[in-house]
Amino acid sequence: ETGVTQSPTHLIKTRGQQVTLRCSSQSGHNTVSWYQQALGQGPQFIFQYYREEENGRGNFPPRFSGLQFPNYSSELNVNALELDDSALYLCASSFGTRENTEAFFGQGTRLTVV
Amino acid sequence: QKEVEQDPGPLSVPEGAIVSLNCTYSNSAFQYFMWYRQYSRKGPELLMYTYSSGNKEDGRFTAQVDKSSKYISLFIRDSQPSDSATYLCATTSGGYNKLIFGAGTRLAVHP
Numbered sequence: 001e002t003g004v005t006q007s008p009t010h011l012i013k014t015r016g017q018q019v020t021l022r023c024s025s026q027s028g029h030n031t032v033s034w035y036q037q038a039l040g041q042g043p044q045f046i047f048q049y050y051r052e053e054e055n056g057r058g059n060f061p062p063r064f065s066g067l068q069f070p071n072y073s074s075e076l077n078v079n080a081l082e083l084d085d086s087a088l089y090l091c092a093s094s095f096g097t098r099e100n101t102e103a104f105f106g107q108g109t110r111l112t113v114v
Numbered sequence: 115q116k117e118v119e120q121d122p123g124p125l126s127v128p129e130g131a132i133v134s135l136n137c138t139y140s141n142s143a144f145q146y147f148m149w150y151r152q153y154s155r156k157g158p159e160l161l162m163y164t165y166s167s168g169n170k171e172d173g174r175f176t177a178q179v180d181k182s183s184k185y186i187s188l189f190i191r192d193s194q195p196s197d198s199a200t201y202l203c204a205t206t207s208g209g210y211n212k213l214i215f216g217a218g219t220r221l222a223v224h225p
Contacts, residue, residue, distance in 0.1 A: 043158065103213065
């Protein structure tokens with residue numbers, strides 16, 4: 001186990017609703033990255049938070065937003081859910097943001113939008 | 115063109131076989147290359163990490179990077195049923211640990 005925990009593990013939402021996913025980073029880590037993994041695909045980078053500030057963002061619309069708290073846990077919020085948002089959402093924590101810094105993944109949250 | 119291309123398989127091999135998994139990438143500026151293993155209903159876990167060109171060995175696993183052809187490989191020797199998983203190649207981009215993944219190759223090792 002990596003020490004990165006995500007909640008909830010599964011949830012089902014209706015198109016147009018809003019959802020909040022949560023991630024507790026590994027002890028001592030100050031960086032959290034979020035990824036979306038569609039079925040049969042590799043994870044795609046959504047954004048990264050470092051010391052409570054957004055440090056980078058992938059090619060996702062503004063209805064995907066995030067937050068990092070002083071204890072370095074993080075939330076991913078998705079507004080106006082679409083069917084294509086159905087995916088496994090992964091968070092990864094690390095100590096720092098350098099390219100060669102290992103990121104440890106949680107088990108993911110499976111989101112189904114109906 | 116995707117930045118990292120990977121054949122999704124699936125790949126099915128008998129126990130004890132040598133497995134070869136491959137990816138290509140498009141940007142010659144990529145320097146760090148990783149292989150992640152992802153079991154069903156789990157998050158990815160780092161298996162191997164390589165910097166620039168060359169080989170790296172860890173037990174039954176060998177990672178190879180050929181920057182001249184933009185080709186990365188993972189070899190698994192004496193494959194075991196417990197190796198059955200999806201294998202994801204990845205690199206980092208943008209000067210920070212933003213991971214760019216391939217699509218993943220699903221491997222099944224049957225007894």
